[in-house]
Amino acid sequence: MNSSKVVNQLKKAYPNKKIVVLPSVEPTEILCEVDPSSQHPEYSIAVCVVDTSAPHYHKKSTETYTILDGELDVFIDGVPHHMKKGESVVINPFSSHYAVGHETWVECRSEPGWTAEDHFGS
Numbered sequence: 001m002n003s004s005k006v007v008n009q010l011k012k013a014y015p016n017k018k019i020v021v022l023p024s025v026e027p028t029e030i031l032c033e034v035d036p037s038s039q040h041p042e043y044s045i046a047v048c049v050v051d052t053s054a055p056h057y058h059k060k061s062t063e064t065y066t067i068l069d070g071e072l073d074v075f076i077d078g079v080p081h082h083m084k085k086g087e088s089v090v091i092n093p094f095s096s097h098y099a100v101g102h103e104t105w106v107e108c109r110s111e112p113g114w115t116a117e118d119h120f121g122s
Contacts, residue, residue, distance in 0.1 A: 001051045001103055003027045014047065028052040037113020044113035048106045055098040058118045061110040063091040070104035 003021060010019050010032040018033040028051040037044035050072060065074060066088040074081045074089055076097045081089050091097050099106070108114075 001027055001030070001049070003030060006030050006049045006103065010047065010049070022054075029054075031108075034107075037110070037115060041113050043109060043111045045110075046108045046114070048108050050099050050101045050104050050106055052101075053099045054121065055096055057096045057120050058093055058110075058114075059120070060093055060118045061112055061114060062093060063097075064109045064111075065089050065091065065099070066107045066109075068105040068107055070101055072099050072101040072104045072106060074099045 007019055007021065007030060010017075010030065014032050014034055018036070020031045020033070021027045022029045022031070030049045032047045033044070034047050035043075035045040047068065055075075065072070065083070067083050067085050069085055071085075072083045074083060074091075074097060076089070076091055076095050078096075083089060
């Protein structure tokens with residue numbers, strides 16, 4: 001992933017929003033908190049640019065991934081879902097999931113809003 005290019009694109013598209021690069025060395029996922037749960041706990045929206053996300057699950061949040069650009073393979077409880085621009089998938093609480101793409105832009109909506117306390121590695 002060309003992380004500097006992606007960060008610059010996110011800064012231009014979403015000025016003054018928090019950007020998180022994961023991991024910090026050789027990133028495979030970059031997140032932009034477009035509408036964070038700190039402003040309203042009932043939901044949050046992030047735009048993520050994904051090569052590979054780490055497997056994880058949530059006990060409370062339901063996530064909806066919508067592909068903004070590119071293609072993405074989302075694995076939910078081991079079942080692959082191949083997605084293209086404009087398509088969405090809902091990920092329910094306790095479902096282990098991760099995604100594989102190639103600088104794929106994804107809107108991630110969480111209800112209730114995403115919190116670190118509700119993010120568990122699989």
